[in-house]
Amino acid sequence: MKVLIVYASSEGQTRKIARKIMDRIADSGQAVELLPVSEAKGTDFSRFDRMIVAAPIHAGHYSRALSDFLSHEVENLSNVPMLFLSVSLAAAGHDAEDWRGLDQILDDFTAATGWQPSRVEQIAGAYKPSEYDVFRRYIMRRILAAKDPDADLDADKEYTDWAALEALVDEWLARAD
Numbered sequence: 001m002k003v004l005i006v007y008a009s010s011e012g013q014t015r016k017i018a019r020k021i022m023d024r025i026a027d028s029g030q031a032v033e034l035l036p037v038s039e040a041k042g043t044d045f046s047r048f049d050r051m052i053v054a055a056p057i058h059a060g061h062y063s064r065a066l067s068d069f070l071s072h073e074v075e076n077l078s079n080v081p082m083l084f085l086s087v088s089l090a091a092a093g094h095d096a097e098d099w100r101g102l103d104q105i106l107d108d109f110t111a112a113t114g115w116q117p118s119r120v121e122q123i124a125g126a127y128k129p130s131e132y133d134v135f136r137r138y139i140m141r142r143i144l145a146a147k148d149p150d151a152d153l154d155a156d157k158e159y160t161d162w163a164a165l166e167a168l169v170d171e172w173l174a175r176a177d
């Protein structure tokens with residue numbers, strides 16, 4: 001089996017997630033390629049048996065680079081079983097309204113691009129004040145203070161559950177479809 005991972009990332013957490021999955025797949029003896037979305041256009045997708053797309057949400061949206069890529073390649077991707085990992089801070093919590101928001105963002109995105117991944121999983125990302133400019137830090141401090149009252153607002157914090165992520169990828173790769 002040969003797996004392609006395409007990822008987008010602003011502050012690096014989704015890149016870390018993508019690399020972790022790449023290592024996991026390689027360690028299991030399978031072939032894997034990792035591409036940032038900026039380099040993924042024009043890839044011969046027929047070389048791959050499976051594909052994983054990983055992308056973060058910023059201000060209620062996936063990136064423009066991701067929607068451009070998927071809109072452009074949608075016809076070429078329809079035969080590849082595809083897992084979409086949607087990375088956000090909303091997925092770190094249990095707020096029903098936040099989770100409805102994640103569903104809505106996904107619905108809007110698939111409607112706009114015409115892309116239909118065969119499976120979608122919401123993955124908790126990270127809070128990274130070390131990577132934010134002043135404006136982002138201000139916004140993100142307010143969001144995190146509401147979401148995680150015990151968090152140190154000056155410190156980076158990962159919410160990604162690495163063991164659950166690896167179990168998810170193992171399970172998905174073991175499935176026939």
Ligand SMILES: Cc1cc2nc3c(=O)[nH]c(=O)nc-3n(C[C@H](O)[C@H](O)[C@H](O)COP(=O)(O)O)c2cc1C
Binds near residue numbers: 012058061
């Ligand atoms: C400016 C900014 C806006 C964000 N907007 C959202 C959002 O609308 N919903 C959400 O759940 N998370 C939001 N996040 C959290 C990111 O999805 C989370 O930090 C993720 O780990 C970022 O992935 P990356 O490091 O790969 O860019 C936002 C983060 C930043 C910095």
